[in-house]
Amino acid sequence: MKNLQVSKIEASDKITLKNASLLLDNLTEANKIDCVNWKEYLYKPRVEFRIGHAGDLILLKYSVTEKSVRAMETEINGDVYQDSCVEFFVSIDGQHYYNFEFNCIGIPHVAWGSGRNGRQLLPVDRVKEIQTRSSLGTEPFQVKNGSFSWELCVLIPASCFIHDPGLIFDGLSGNANFYKCGDALPEPHFLTWNPVGTPQPDYHRPEYFGKIDFE
Numbered sequence: 001m002k003n004l005q006v007s008k009i010e011a012s013d014k015i016t017l018k019n020a021s022l023l024l025d026n027l028t029e030a031n032k033i034d035c036v037n038w039k040e041y042l043y044k045p046r047v048e049f050r051i052g053h054a055g056d057l058i059l060l061k062y063s064v065t066e067k068s069v070r071a072m073e074t075e076i077n078g079d080v081y082q083d084s085c086v087e088f089f090v091s092i093d094g095q096h097y098y099n100f101e102f103n104c105i106g107i108p109h110v111a112w113g114s115g116r117n118g119r120q121l122l123p124v125d126r127v128k129e130i131q132t133r134s135s136l137g138t139e140p141f142q143v144k145n146g147s148f149s150w151e152l153c154v155l156i157p158a159s160c161f162i163h164d165p166g167l168i169f170d171g172l173s174g175n176a177n178f179y180k181c182g183d184a185l186p187e188p189h190f191l192t193w194n195p196v197g198t199p200q201p202d203y204h205r206p207e208y209f210g211k212i213d214f215e
Helices: 017-027
Strands: 003-008 046-053 057-071 085-091 097-103 108-113 131-134 141-157 173-181 190-192 210-214
Touching: 017 046, 017 057, 017 131, 017 141, 057 085, 097 141
Parallel strands: 003 046, 003 210
Antiparallel strands: 046 057, 057 141, 085 097, 085 173, 097 108, 131 141, 173 190, 173 210
């Protein structure tokens, strides 16, 4: 099981999407999402993420290079996994977990529960508190083939953890996994940060989460 240390970011100015990317580049380490767990899906884009926190805020940045991109979903809590998609699943209490999913133009899907079934979508108004900024812009597009590199920066406030009121990340320990997928791309793929030991692709398996510790 991997163990991830999340650095606390002390910023002299208010943390915004404009400065979050630079703060993450300067103050955190890059982590690879490079586990290919299923032999039917061997294609491996290059994917890295950086993560930090500011007490009541998670800063997250993905860097991706892949052969095809797609961004058709525009609805919050829609099927972003069909597009070029990056994901962050995290458990605070060891029994339930939040899944934060984003397509490559920053459309979020967020839910909570104890497993794949019976998940509760977060209210759209609360999900809108998440800020995203993509190097690919915000407009949807059909599949594009070639070679594409893109970045997505995400700010997730603690208020989005609605089932953990008053949450502060300082000193917090939990479990998490990070993913890259694209179910409707010409070459579907399912990459993970911590290895997943299921017969078929399945991200909703908290028993395969790694450990995450917030400074």
